[in-house]
C-alpha cells in the first residue's frame with residue numbers, strides 16, 4: 001500500500017513545504033556562535049529514486065552560512081536523510097517494502113527505484129546497527145508503548161504513526177528529521 005507514494009507528487013511537494021518551514025526556523029535563529037545573520041550556502045544534490053519529474057527544490061540541500069564568522073547551520077530535512085544520494089522517502093519505503101507479510105523482491109525494487117541489492121542490504125544494516133545506537137533513537141524510543149521492535153525497523157516505527165500511508169510517511173520523516181542536522185552528525189558517512 002506504500003508503493004504508489006514513491007511516484008506521488010503530493011508527497012514530494014509536501015516535503016518541500018515542511019523543509020521550507022524547518023529552514024525558515026533555523027535561519028531566524030541566527031548564528032550559534034556570534035550575532036551574525038545567516039545566508040544561504042546550499043549544497044547541490046542529484047537525488048535518485050524519486051519520480052521522473054522531481055521539483056527543482058530537490059536539487060539543493062538547504063544550508064546556511066554566517067555572514068560574519070562563516071559558521072554553517074544546516075537545518076533538519078525531511079527530503080534528504082543524511083548525505084545519501086537517494087531521497088529520504090526512498091530509503092525508508094524501500095526498506096519498508098522489503099519487510100512485512102508479503103515482502104517485495106529485490107529485483108522489483110531495483111526495477112522501480114534503481115536500487116542495487118548491495119545498497120538495500122546496506123540500508124537495512126544501517127537501521128539495525130547504526131540507527132538503533134544513535135542518541136536520537138535512544139531518547140525517542142521511550143515515546144512508544146509498547147516498545148518498538150528494533151529488529152523490525154523501519155516498518156515497526158512507521159506503523160506507530162496513524163492515518164493514510166501519505167500521512168504516515170510524512171510523520172515518520174518529520175520524526176527522523178533531527179538526525180539530519182549538523183549537530184546530530186550521525187549520518188555524515190551514511191552512503192549511498
Ligand SMILES: [Zn+2]
Pocket residue numbers: 031032033034035036066067068069070071
Ligand atoms: Zn557567526
